[in-house]
Amino acid sequence: MEKTLPIIEINEKYCKGCHICVEFCPKDVLEMKGFYVSVKNLEACIKCMQCELRCPDFAIKVITD
Amino acid sequence: MAFEYEKWLRPGKLPHIWCPGCGHGIVMKGLIRAMDTLKLKKEETAILSGIGCASRLPGYIDCCTLHTAHGRAAAFATGLKMARPEMNVILVGGDGDGTAIGGNHFIHACRRNIDMTYIIMNNYIYGMTGGQFSPCTPTGHKASTTPYGNPDPCFDIVELAKGAGATFVARGTAFHANQIDKLIVEAVQHKGFSVVEILDDCPTTYGRRNKFKSVVEMMNRLKEIAVPVKAAEKMTAEQLQGKVLTGVLYKDVTKPEYTAEYAKVIERAKASK
Ligand SMILES: Cc1ncc(C[n+]2csc(CCOP(=O)(O)OP(=O)(O)O)c2C)c(N)n1
Ligand code: SF4
Ligand code: SF4
Ligand code: SF4
Ligand SMILES: [Mg+2]
Numbered sequence: 028m029e030k031t032l033p034i035i036e037i038n039e040k041y042c043k044g045c046h047i048c049v050e051f052c053p054k055d056v057l058e059m060k061g062f063y064v065s066v067k068n069l070e071a072c073i074k075c076m077q078c079e080l081r082c083p084d085f086a087i088k089v090i091t092d
Numbered sequence: 093m094a095f096e097y098e099k100w101l102r103p104g105k106l107p108h109i110w111c112p113g114c115g116h117g118i119v120m121k122g123l124i125r126a127m128d129t130l131k132l133k134k135e136e137t138a139i140l141s142g143i144g145c146a147s148r149l150p151g152y153i154d155c156c157t158l159h160t161a162h163g164r165a166a167a168f169a170t171g172l173k174m175a176r177p178e179m180n181v182i183l184v185g186g187d188g189d190g191t192a193i194g195g196n197h198f199i200h201a202c203r204r205n206i207d208m209t210y211i212i213m214n215n216y217i218y219g220m221t222g223g224q225f226s227p228c229t230p231t232g233h234k235a236s237t238t239p240y241g242n243p244d245p246c247f248d249i250v251e252l253a254k255g256a257g258a259t260f261v262a263r264g265t266a267f268h269a270n271q272i273d274k275l276i277v278e279a280v281q282h283k284g285f286s287v288v289e290i291l292d293d294c295p296t297t298y299g300r301r302n303k304f305k306s307v308v309e310m311m312n313r314l315k316e317i318a319v320p321v322k323a324a325e326k327m328t329a330e331q332l333q334g335k336v337l338t339g340v341l342y343k344d345v346t347k348p349e350y351t352a353e354y355a356k357v358i359e360r361a362k363a364s365k
Contacts, residue, residue: 036094041106045113050308079094080269083117085106088094 033074034090039063041086048078048087100124102154109148113307115266115292119213120149122264122272122290123184127155129277130180137180138172140165142194145220145294146186146213163194166201169208177351180280181208187228188218191247195227202256202285206350209279209286212249215294223297234301253287254342260286261342266293267314268338278340284349291318291336 035056044062053075058067064087072089079089101124110116127137134155141147143162150157156179160168165183173181190198190212201210217235218224225235225242228249232241253261260282262275272290279286293299293310304310321339324332 043107043112045307047113047307047311051311076094080121081118083110083114083121084108085097085101085117085121090094 031092032069033072035066035069035072035078036088036090037064037066038086038088041084043084043086045083047081047083051077051081053077095125095128097121097124100127100154101152105152108152110145111294111296113293113295113310114145114219115215115290115294116146116149116213118266118269119146119184119211119272119290119292120152122269123149123182123211123276124153125273126276126280127153129273130280132180132280136178137182138169139182139184140169140172141183142185142189143220144186144189144218146184146215146292147189149184163189163192164197165189166194166197166210170201170204170206173206173208173351174354177207177355182280183208183210185210185212186219186226187212187214187216187249188224188226191227191249191252199252199256202253202258202287204350205257205259205284205347207283207285207352209276209282209288211276211279211288211290213290213292214249215292215298216246217294217298219294219297223294223301233298236297236301249287249289250337250341253289257285257347258287258342259284259344259347260340261289262287262340263289263291263336263338265291265314265318265338267311268318271338275340282343282345284344284347 042063049057054071056068056072074091078087138156139150140158141150142165169181214228216229223236225238227247229242264271264275275288279288295307299310318338319335321337
């Protein structure tokens, strides 16, 4: 069965660059790019939602089907 | 699926005022998930706060809210609950607001066992005003007003609430984000005064003075010190040194609730006419 990838939505208007999502992602999917977070390796995402849960700023969403 | 926080937020209020990595945002998200789980009605739910960074929380949430005077949220909330006992009343605030200037109101709300939930975000400091020490700053730690280390012993909010008469007392942390909503759900469901302490981080005024290099380091410290109450049962006193217990730490369903008792007073007064 083919793995469906989530959509990771980052809202740069809200992101404050705190690193929390990058650090606590168990699969190293995210990275800091300048001030904001960005997706480095979407393929590795296991949709655990840790990034969305921990972000203090409502800035990252993991959209799955 | 992504959680829809938007339906509980007042439009146009984000980004919030809190600093990068401040745990208050994590607590607010936990509260929103709890309100959603409980299917609270916006018009029957009131969130009240005092003053401080933590106390800015009600401004973001779309329900009945009241931003009151420093330390006085419990007093306003008591008035509200007495007049409208059917309302779900939730108080939020910081350690400074709740245990320094508001310590009096806090202990008396506990003593009365009035049915409401108090979420206290303990970041060990007066964040908003530049990092003065609070009654929850650990001994020896640095604040702007204790640059050589705080000589004061600090309050244990859980023990304080229990001692003063609260009938539901729980503790979580901003690291254990997943647990925050679960503790709040149980606290709101409890009939009586329930206290949920969330150990929090203030990277801006506490973290940098106390040699935390980053927000992530502060989060990891919360992870390290927290021990779930069940796990603690199997640990020795030595192993528990420097740890804090998390989870539901106290529950008493026998003590009468204040508004119910007051309703009886009203009945007695009517009968005596
Ligand atoms: C009557 C009064 N005294 C003092 C202040 C100044 N003041 C504003 S916020 C605050 C402390 C807030 O600390 P805390 O409740 O821990 O919230 P935090 O900012 O850490 O989230 C103080 C002393 C005030 N606003 N009103
Ligand atoms: S959902 Fe989990 S694996 Fe995917 S980016 Fe977020 S934290 Fe990483
Ligand atoms: S946790 Fe949120 S605010 Fe912090 S870097 Fe990630 S998206 Fe940005
Ligand atoms: S000063 Fe501290 S408590 Fe206030 S918003 Fe900044 S990090 Fe949070
Ligand atoms: Mg504080």
